[in-house]
Amino acid sequence: MIRRAILKALAIPGHQIPFGAREMPLPYGWGTGGIAVTAAILGPRDVLKVIDQGADDTTNAVSIRRFFARVAGIATTTRTAEASVIQTRHRIPERPLQEGQVMVFQVPMPEPLFRLEPRLAETRRLHALGDYALAQLRLYEDIAQQGEAGSAYNHPVMVAGRYLMSPSPIPGFDNPKLHMSPAIMLFGAGREKKIYAVPPWTEVRSLDFDDHPFAPVHAAQGCAFCGSTASYKDEIVADDAGGRVFVCSDTDACREGQE
Amino acid sequence: MSALLEADALHLRFGAVRALDDVAVSIWPGEVVAIVGESGSGKSTLLRVLSGQVAPDAGGVRYAGAEVHALGEAQRRRLMCTDWGYVHQNARDGLRMGVSAGGNIGERLMAAGTRHYGAIRDAAAEWMVKVELDPARMDDRPGMFSGGMQQRLQIARCLVTQPKLVFMDEPTGGLDVSVQARLLDLLRRLVGELGLAAFFLTHDIAAARLLAHRILVMRHGRVVEEGLADRVLDDPRHPYTQLLVSSVLAA
Amino acid sequence: MSALLAVEGLGKDFTLHLQGGVTLAVLRGVSFTLHAGECVALTGPSGAGKSTLMRCLQGNYGADAGRILVRHRGAMVDLAAADARAVREVRAETLGYVSQFLRAIPRVPAIELVMAEGVGREEARGLLLRLNLPERLHGLPPATFSGGEQQRVNLARGFARPRPLMLLDEPTASLDAANRAVVVQLIHEAKARGCGIIGIFHDAGVRDAVADRLFPVLPLEATEAA
Numbered sequence: 001m002i003r004r005a006i007l008k009a010l011a012i013p014g015h016q017i018p019f020g021a022r023e024m025p026l027p028y029g030w031g032t033g034g035i036a037v038t039a040a041i042l043g044p045r046d047v048l049k050v051i052d053q054g055a056d057d058t059t060n061a062v063s064i065r066r067f068f069a070r071v072a073g074i075a076t077t078t079r080t081a082e083a084s085v086i087q088t089r090h091r092i093p094e095r096p097l098q099e100g101q102v103m104v105f106q107v108p109m110p111e112p113l114f115r116l117e118p119r120l121a122e123t124r125r126l127h128a129l130g131d132y133a134l135a136q137l138r139l140y141e142d143i144a145q146q147g148e149a150g151s152a153y154n155h156p157v158m159v160a161g162r163y164l165m166s167p168s169p170i171p172g173f174d175n176p177k178l179h180m181s182p183a184i185m186l187f188g189a190g191r192e193k194k195i196y197a198v199p200p201w202t203e204v205r206s207l208d209f210d211d212h213p214f215a216p217v218h219a220a221q222g223c224a225f226c227g228s229t230a231s232y233k234d235e236i237v238a239d240d241a242g243g244r245v246f247v248c249s250d251t252d253a254c255r256e257g258q259e
Numbered sequence: 260m261s262a263l264l265e266a267d268a269l270h271l272r273f274g275a276v277r278a279l280d281d282v283a284v285s286i287w288p289g290e291v292v293a294i295v296g297e298s299g300s301g302k303s304t305l306l307r308v309l310s311g312q313v314a315p316d317a318g319g320v321r322y323a324g325a326e327v328h329a330l331g332e333a334q335r336r337r338l339m340c341t342d343w344g345y346v347h348q349n350a351r352d353g354l355r356m357g358v359s360a361g362g363n364i365g366e367r368l369m370a371a372g373t374r375h376y377g378a379i380r381d382a383a384a385e386w387m388v389k390v391e392l393d394p395a396r397m398d399d400r401p402g403m404f405s406g407g408m409q410q411r412l413q414i415a416r417c418l419v420t421q422p423k424l425v426f427m428d429e430p431t432g433g434l435d436v437s438v439q440a441r442l443l444d445l446l447r448r449l450v451g452e453l454g455l456a457a458f459f460l461t462h463d464i465a466a467a468r469l470l471a472h473r474i475l476v477m478r479h480g481r482v483v484e485e486g487l488a489d490r491v492l493d494d495p496r497h498p499y500t501q502l503l504v505s506s507v508l509a510a
Numbered sequence: 511m512s513a514l515l516a517v518e519g520l521g522k523d524f525t526l527h528l529q530g531g532v533t534l535a536v537l538r539g540v541s542f543t544l545h546a547g548e549c550v551a552l553t554g555p556s557g558a559g560k561s562t563l564m565r566c567l568q569g570n571y572g573a574d575a576g577r578i579l580v581r582h583r584g585a586m587v588d589l590a591a592a593d594a595r596a597v598r599e600v601r602a603e604t605l606g607y608v609s610q611f612l613r614a615i616p617r618v619p620a621i622e623l624v625m626a627e628g629v630g631r632e633e634a635r636g637l638l639l640r641l642n643l644p645e646r647l648h649g650l651p652p653a654t655f656s657g658g659e660q661q662r663v664n665l666a667r668g669f670a671r672p673r674p675l676m677l678l679d680e681p682t683a684s685l686d687a688a689n690r691a692v693v694v695q696l697i698h699e700a701k702a703r704g705c706g707i708i709g710i711f712h713d714a715g716v717r718d719a720v721a722d723r724l725f726p727v728l729p730l731e732a733t734e735a736a
Contacts, residue, residue: 129333133340133370137355140369141362143376144398209376287595444617469615473594487569487594494571498527505528 002040002195006186009197014159015127016110016194024190031064032190034087034106041102041186042068042085047075049083054091054232054249080252090153092174094231094253097183099200105168107189110196112156112166132164135207143212152217158205159198167204172216173232178204223248226257263288263424263456264327266309269318271480278304279315280480288423289454293461293471293488295503301480302460303428309458310345310426311335322424340370344417348429350409353416354401360387360412361397367420386415390445407438411445418449425450425457431466443469464504468492476500514581514675514706515544515567520590521575522559522566535730536562540576542725546674549697549707551721558729560710564679566590567708568607569597580604580675608668610680612652612660620655620663621648627670637666641692657684665693672700678709682716694719 005019024032042048050065052058056078064087065076077083080093087104097103113123116134126134135156142148155172159165167175168187178185178198185198198204206214219233224245231253233246248254262285271279278301286292294302307313309320311327320327323342327335339345347353354363364386365379373379384394390411392404401409410430417425430446431439447470450457461467467474467488474491476484476499484497495501522537536559544550552560565571567578573590580587582604589597601607614623620643624634638648641662647655652663661684668676678697682690690713697707697720711717717724 125332129336131333131336131370133366136369136374137358137362137366140365140376140379141358144359144361144380208374210374211378212376290595440617447615472598485594486572487597489570490572490594490597493565494524496525496572501527 002036005195006037006040006197009186009195010184010199012163013198013202014157014163014165014196016196018193019195020193025067028191029108031060031087031089031106033188033192033195034089034104034190035064035067035188036190037104037186037188037195038064038068038085038087039072041104042072042074044074046084047077047082049077049080049086049252050088051086051091051093051250051252052089053234054093055251057251060089078252080250090169090171091232091249092170092177094228094248094250095256097177097181099182101183103183103185105170105185105187107166107168107187107194108191110166110187110189110192110194112164114166127163130162132158132207135164139207139209143209148212155214156207158207160202161205164207165196165198165204171232172206172214173218175204175206175214175216180204219246221246223254223257226254228254228257231257262286263290264309264320264322266320267318269305269308269315269320271304271308271313271315277301277480279308279318282318282477282480282482284309284475284482286424286456286458288456290473291450291455291457291459291471293459293467293474294477295461295464295467295474296477297462300477302477304480305477306426306428306458306460310343311338340367341420342423344420344422344425346410346413346417346425346427346430348432350401350406350413353413354409356401359398359400360392360404363401363412363416364419367416371420382419383415386419387412389418389449390415405438407434407442410434410442414446414449418453418455421453423456425455427457427459429460429462431461431463439463439466446470464492476503512545512581513543513579514546514548515708516579516586517542517567517576518579519576520563520566520573520578522562522571523574537566537727538730540727544675544706544708546704546706547701548722549701549709549720550723550725551717552708552710552727553717553724554727555729558727560727561679563727564607564677564708564710568605568677569601570607604673604675606668606673606676608664608676608678608681610661610664610683612664614652614663614667616653617651619649620652623652623663624666624670627667629670634666634670637670638663641666642689658686658689661685662689665696669696669700672703672705674705676700676705676707678707678711680710680712682711682713690716 002019005017009017022036024035048068050061052061068074069076080095085102089106111123113126113134116138117123153171154166154169155175157165157167157175167178180201182200184200187196208214222229223231224247226248228248231248231250234249235244235246238245265285267283269279269282282305296302308315314328361383364383368379368382383397387394392408392411401412431442443466459470471488474488475482478499484491484500492504495504518541520537520540524534526532554560566573569589578589580589580600582600587600621634624637625631643659643662652660665681682693694716
């Protein structure tokens with residue numbers, strides 16, 4: 001049933017498909033939607049990578065990886081290049097994805113109009129009509145009040161020129177990676193019981209204005225470990241004096257950069 | 260030239276109540292038609308049926324050659340944010356209170372496909388001036404404006420896409436008398452300058468005389484009298500119209 | 511020569527529903543014609559229906575019988591049967607009306623009321639000055655003006671762009687001799703341009719100065735409805 005929802009989601013890029021969420025061995029908010037999707041697509045020859053905020057070694061990432069190794073008996077990896085399925089929370093790897101790879105996003109809130117229109121029936125109607133003036137209006141307000149679009153995370157995208165989609169809470173920095181990606185992008189929201197998808201080679205545009213084009217923010221400095229200036233950085237406090245450094249959020253890309 | 264919107268043989272019942280009983284209406288480009296009657300006369304229902312929000316039990320509404328109630332929702336919404344405008348009696352029903360004045364005016368432009376932030380700002384400023392609001396307050400929320408100013412903001416929001424036909428549901432109701440007078444002046448000027456056709460619901464005979472070219476008098480879901488505005492008011496034929504007109508003079 | 515206006519068998523009643531349905535018959539079988547350049551004065555005792563006739567001719571009152579044929583865009587239009595849009599069109603192009611009362615849009619300055627007739631500011635100013643309305647009043651809304659001042663604003667409006675057919679309802683009622691003379695002049699100028707004029711003239715001197723013919727309006731007995 002989840003596979004059928006995934007197929008349907010791939011057939012209607014960006015459109016949210018409801019599915020019957022299964023009992024999960026962990027509470028909502030810990031990646032149940034992503035786990036359901038990953039479990040539905042894993043085959044015996046798959047190699048699974050799991051990241052959380054770009055890192056392979058957080059508790060959540062390690063637990064999910066171990067869970068699938070034990071339950072499905074598949075191989076796991078921390079290397080983006082070797083993975084066939086990558087379950088993620090908050091990031092898309094820096095290394096360009098390849099044809100044949102599948103990204104699985106854990107999604108807390110699948111509805112991009114959620115904060116603008118509280119009535120779910122009405123948001124469904126707006127999607128059906130392709131009426132996204134509200135989202136554009138929110139963007140207008142952000143620029144008018146703050147001078148720029150405020151959504152550093154979860155900046156809404158138009159998929160294939162038809163559906164407005166939440167890219168899940170990835171940074172705006174990662175939005176361009178969705179555009180014309182050779183990989184399959186699957187999004188699972190466990191609590192909200194929705195699956196949606198971006199098939200390979202699909203147009204994905206971040207919502208913006210002609211004279212205020214979408215411009216993701218880049219860190220002011222290079223990575224303190226690998227020196228990369230192109231990657232997405234986490235800002236961390238490095239010493240007791242409150243000194244700050246920037247390091248790559250993608251630990252695998254940073255490792256490659258240091259080699 | 261032909262009618263912009265035409266409706267005939269409209270019937271609508273709410274249970275035992277005949278809200279509309281064989282009503283026919285038409286409006287021509289540039290024409291202002293006042294629909295006068297007391298609450299419960301069916302005038303609000305008529306406005307909702309004409310604007311496609313409520314389907315009649317029988318009869319049809321045609322706009323620009325299309326049957327309004329046969330349009331898909333997408334087409335009807337499109338009409339509502341381009342060719343048509345709707346001014347609510349209560350500005351709060353027609354405004355987004357959590358969005359700035361500029362955003363309120365710009366929303367219809369964005370709905371109609373404008374994607375240029377600067378152009379939206381310019382249009383919002385221009386319309387604030389046209390409705391006699393200070394464009395420097397473009398980024399204030401409607402809650403910071405007075406009732407009369409909110410109503411003018413609603414009118415700007417409605418007219419920014421230069422509609423051909425505007426539905427106005429008692430736009431001056433609930434405002435102080437002096438504020439009403441100023442709003443009526445503004446409406447009269449805008450309607451004339453823009454060549455708008457407008458349906459104008461009111462129970463205020465003086466407002467109807469000031470704004471309307473033609474008047475429809477409604478009672479118990481029927482149009483009991485209609486015609487040239489000054490003739491209906493100066494030479495009323497129907498007992499109910501005579502009562503309406505005489506009660507204004509007596510007041 | 512074809513007529514500008516032909517009234518045929520015009521009848522007008524008022525049914526007063528709030529007074530138990532009493533019907534007052536005011537006009538019966540009124541017929542006359544008016545040609546270009548001609549001025550006809552309506553005469554008769556007060557209450558005979560002169561003003562009612564004027565209002566019928568203007569379309570402000572609906573006629574109950576007969577026809578009111580007005581030459582409009584080269585054809586005769588029956589105002590008694592015309593719909594609201596047609597009446598508005600005839601008024602805009604063919605039929606002018608100056609009453610003794612100013613019924614103007616409130617809060618609009620005098621000069622703009624005149625300009626709304628389609629004349630420039632200079633011409634409007636000239637006309638108001640010609641009617642001896644002091645310049646300091648031009649920029650004010652006429653609501654606070656005296657009766658005579660209001661009437662002169664009204665006359666300036668009516669004669670700014672005289673329509674081919676003019677209805678004048680006591681145009682000099684509250685004017686002094688000097689201003690009456692100006693109005694007589696304006697009427698002569700309009701006639702010379704080919705306007706046809708129907709007037710009720712309270713002032714016999716004005717009437718004799720402008721009217722080519724008199725048309726008496728006779729009173730009818732009020733009759734009770736069945």
